[in-house]
Amino acid sequence: MALLLSGLIIIVSPRAFKAQNDINLKIENSEQINLCGADRDKRVIITLYIGKILQSDSLFGFNGQLNYNPEKIQFHTALPINTLAEFFEYNRADFNQKGKIIFTASQWMSNIPISGDRPLFAFLGNYIGTCPDTSWVNLDFIEFTDEFKKTIKDVSNGLVKAEILFDENHYLKTYFDTDTLEFLEKDSTKNIQVVFDIKPGLRLSSLQINIENENPNQFEIYDISSLNDYIKIDSIEKIEGKIQLFLSVLNDTIAGVNLKLTIIEKYKSDNIAKLNIEPVKINDCSCISKLLNAYAFMKSNKIDTTPTSIYDDNISYKETKYIIHENYIIVSNENKTIQEIIITNLLGNVIKDFKIENEQQIQINTDILDDGIYFFNIVKKNNNREIKKFIKIK
Structure with missing residues (x-):
């Protein structure tokens, strides 16, 4: 062109x-x-x-x-x-x-x-x-x-x-319903509840929580249970004082109390132990941006020198002897050091309280108890204490 x-x-x-x-x-x-x-x-x-x-x-x-x-x-x-x-x-x-x-x-x-x-x-x-x-x-x-x-x-x-963009308000926090779990003189078991703080709609379907007990020798986490139909406990793994808890979340509207821990105090001491709870892993594609942990303290309100033996006037006594029969238990009190025997259930509720005077043998009728796990809290002189676990099976 x-x-x-x-x-x-x-x-x-x-x-x-x-x-x-x-x-x-x-x-x-x-x-x-x-x-x-x-x-x-x-x-x-x-x-x-x-x-x-x-x-x-x-x-x-x-x-x-x-x-x-x-x-x-x-x-x-x-x-x-x-x-x-x-x-x-x-x-x-x-x-x-x-x-x-x-x-x-x-x-x-x-x-x-x-x-x-x-x-x-x-x-x-x-x-x-x-x-x-x-x-x-x-x-x-x-x-x-x-x-x-x-x-x-x-x-x-x-x-x-x-x-999935980061959002400061999209978090999951697990914490206990109390800052301090105090075992009173008559307590051998206590419950502490786990609370979830989370907004609905964050697509949480599975969760791993780690619970770390600073002193498992004194405070034993005996049982963990779900308190509703929204949380299912799939498995529990225990590794040197740390519990790994694997959960399925069946409804992500789970804000509030969801789990219960039953803790046994094995003996009295002046130790204060820390109980830490931390969410560490969630399912893929969840909208949660942050995982927040919390902790509580466990302590006794009485001090014992030993968990299984008593010391009175510098004389050492052997551990209390028991004779178990089908319908009753006989507790030996030869040295007349036992002042009180308290029977509690796993929840720490007092089932029976026996005041002891000068009996050398104490007979406890077990017919009054339903099948289950119980604890004998034997209170001795100078507020020393022994705790014995037993299982009632008909």
């Missing part, structure tokens, strides 16, 4: 015109997907952009199809506003076929081509996956009316990235 300008002849290669008519189609995602945010944070807006279109490009219509993963995204609404599709006499999009967007726009009566520097079309959907992931939106095909002077040279498909 030759152009005559001011007496000059300029030769222009046909390839130059072709290069100017080549366009790149881009599929862009304009939203950041936060899986744990509000509904608006899970919106997906896809735009098709082909660059600036002039009237001389003769754009009178187009149609095409996008493909996407329907397991991750669900498109449902066309967004022609602020796109070139807005200026066509007819525009629509069909979302009835799973994983497909079929779109079209055309001029019916007007002979004026559409122009502008806007996206070609846009579509609104929602990210319906629950785990961080990426998903592509791909162009299957696009066709323009014959008059259109530009040609699609390259296509950049759209990438939708879904993330």
Whole structure:
């Protein structure tokens, strides 16, 4: 082709015109997907952009199809506003076929081509996956009316990235219902409850909690139980004073008291032991950003010199002797040091309290007890104490 300008002849290669008519189609995602945010944070807006279109490009219509993963995204609404599709006499999009967007726009009566520097079309959907992931939106095909002077040279498909963003308020804290678990003079067992502080809807389904007992020789965690149908204890592993507790969460509306620990005090001392509880692992795809721990203290309110022997006036006595019969237990009191025998259950409730005077043998009738685990709390002179566990089975 030759152009005559001011007496000059300029030769222009046909390839130059072709290069100017080549366009790149881009599929862009304009939203950041936060899986744990509000509904608006899970919106997906896809735009098709082909660059600036002039009237001389003769754009009178187009149609095409996008493909996407329907397991991750669900498109449902066309967004022609602020796109070139807005200026066509007819525009629509069909979302009835799973994983497909079929779109079209055309001029019916007007002979004026559409122009502008806007996206070609846009579509609104929602990210319906629950785990961080990426998903592509791909162009299957696009066709323009014959008059259109530009040609699609390259296509950049759209990438939708879904993330779980950190949120200061999305935390799980486990703590005890008391700061100090105090074993009184008559107590051999006490209960302490575990409280969960968590917002609903954070998609918690499994949880590992570590409970660390600073002094398991004195304070033994005898039993752990769930207090509702929302928490299921799958397994318990004990490793050198540390308990690993594996839980299933059947309903994530679990704020409040959920677990009960039964603790046995084996002997009295002036030690104060720390009991730490810490959530350490949660299921994948949970919306929890932080795991917070807490602790309580365990202590006696009386001091003993030894757990199993008594010392009175510098004379050492052997451990109390027992004779167990089918319906009763005989406790030896040859030295007349026993002042009181208290029978408690696992919960620490007093079942029977016997005041002892000068009997050398004390007979305890066990017919009054149901089957179960009990503790003999034998209180001796100078407030020394022995604790014996026994099981009643008919």
